Amino acid sequence: MGKDVFERHKQPWKSDEAGTLRTLAGKGKGLKEIARAINRSEESVKDFAKKNGIEILKKR
Incomplete structure (x- = not known):
């Protein structure tokens, strides 16, 4: 299975x-x-959230 x-x-x-x-x-x-949902890479979302102080919960 390939990446998106x-x-x-x-x-x-x-x-x-x-x-x-x-x-x-x-x-x-x-x-x-x-x-x-927003058609962005996980890395992009993570970086943007960190820069803007948005906390994303980690799924277990």
Whole structure:
């Protein structure tokens, strides 16, 4: 099984993507689920969340 391929590289974050990230993180969603919902890589989501003080819960 291959990884998901993302066509976008180094694209600036839009306000609706940031809002969706905050909403899903607030609902306790995991990194993978959030990344798929906004069509961003997990690494991109993790970096953006860290820079903006958004806590993403780790799924067990």
